[in-house]
Amino acid sequence: MSPSPVLPALQLGPGREFDRIRAIARALGTRASGLGDDCALLPAGSGTLALSTDVSVENVHFRLEWLSLEEVGWRAAAAALSDLAGEAAQPEGMLVALVAPASATEVDLSAVMSGAGSAGAMVGAPVIGGDLSTGPVWSISVTVVGRTASPVTRAGARPGDGLWITGVLGGARAALEAWRRGDRPESRARTAFVHPEPRIVAGRWLAARGAHAMVDLSDGLGGDAEHLAAASGVALKLTLDRLPVAPDAVAEARRLDLPVQLFAAEGGEDYELLAALPGEFGPTDAMEFQRECGIALTRVGEVEQGSGVHATLGGRPVMLSGFNHFAQGP
């Protein structure tokens, strides 16, 4: 863990949120080490320990009119655990720093922690530590710890790889758009937002099948594909027509007069995985994945030489925007 005296520039995609992270990394200089992946990695015996931290803030990431306190806790923990999925790590524990309004009761605090605890328990990660404070709004910082024999980072995608996505995209955004205009979201869309399932089993399956690079889709496909392209030093070619979209995204996209594929690609917080798999990985392998992991795996593009993300829809190039947690409230 001795940081190198000259740090390479952080390999993140474009965007104001990432400009801020780059500015911080520059200010830290040698006081930072290994930033820019889903997880920090530390050697631990014969394996590697993966760590990641994720903060969820009331009125930035969620509103209490939309979620129960238990769902707030689940969602915060699942978002953090998703980073372990993106690294193909097996979760071992979580530390939860909970900031609660002074009016919060023991029952309220227990509800949030219980939700977080249940998300962790589902993937084998008990709460192993934490801290408690008052504050003006709810805020939950979850740090997750996992272990892996061989981590899959965002770097490593090679020209000729196929690009694959787990599950479906756009469900969380469909719920968000419904809430924003004062409606109740469809039940499946609501579940996608409040109860995301970290793709731990899927991430480990893909790693075992030779994934060269992975990233979890918290910033939306638009944002996270840029990170993977930048970290791997390659171009990603995405054919958005192939994108697996959540059923409830269709109606919401229509309301916004957006093609559903763009709606889904630019929505954040689906917590699915984008993986670069060797070119020979094909439809039969994807069916095996679906049988064993219980969710779809869809090829959405290829890795090529070059840089950046090049998306097309109906044969025409389209620019994708990422989902900016920093600039934009829910």
Next chain:
Amino acid sequence: MSPSPVLPALQLGPGREFDRIRAIARALGTRASGLGDDCALLPAGSGTLALSTDVSVENVHFRLEWLSLEEVGWRAAAAALSDLAGEAAQPEGMLVALVAPASATEVDLSAVMSGAGSAGAMVGAPVIGGDLSTGPVWSISVTVVGRTASPVTRAGARPGDGLWITGVLGGARAALEAWRRGDRPESRARTAFVHPEPRIVAGRWLAARGAHAMVDLSDGLGGDAEHLAAASGVALKLTLDRLPVAPDAVAEARRLDLPVQLFAAEGGEDYELLAALPGEFGPTDAMEFQRECGIALTRVGEVEQGSGVHATLGGRPVMLSGFNHFAQGP
């Protein structure tokens, strides 16, 4: 990391903050594991990994009229690193989840992170990960990771052990009291509050010399001695007359009409260590500690059979209160 099906009650001292933590632990049941020490411990090769998380919230733990943003970052990181000191672990890295007002500039964010990074760099812990969000006030969650061949927990103090304290107590409280009444604190007291030094070297020195139990004094001697007594299942006898007090605490204690030893024992956030050392550890050893670690080591009491903390001042029993971060703003 498989949690036991029946969890023992959390071995913490009394207090409303700790009642809340106990309620949360009860609600979590088997979804929690190993709570109640300075650090969570995970096996890692031939050693043990120690992890701890600590959150600092604006207007709860600090005010921006008192501290620069760089000092906010330093203090947040040092408070978290202090938990590694209490476990005798060598820091390896920090993950920082930073919540900042939307008005914060890149320079502001970099200042906080730079302060945190400097506290980490001083003890060999670079920033290895983090997250960024907006929120109504500044809030910094720091998760620290360290390694130790043999952790020193709060449990393990034995009847016959001597109780020792590093450095001096009451400096941080002296600064806090000065600020609260609208004054500027004395320079040394201010430094104790804004620039605490995690006692990493001291903690490892004490562990190497056979410390049976340790705790860092974040909740004040009043609160943390109770934790150590509860975790070890012993009684702690403290002779407050022997307490090493910060020079600036004297005048502040006089203003409050409090004996300076009580003022110091009930002040929080000094981030010194309380250690239970074998009975044969004596004044010569303490002088060696001072020579090698550059701070004082003072014997303040003994471990006996029984339970709870039994403090005396001038031969009379006194009740000690802890410092409650949860109930009380700065």
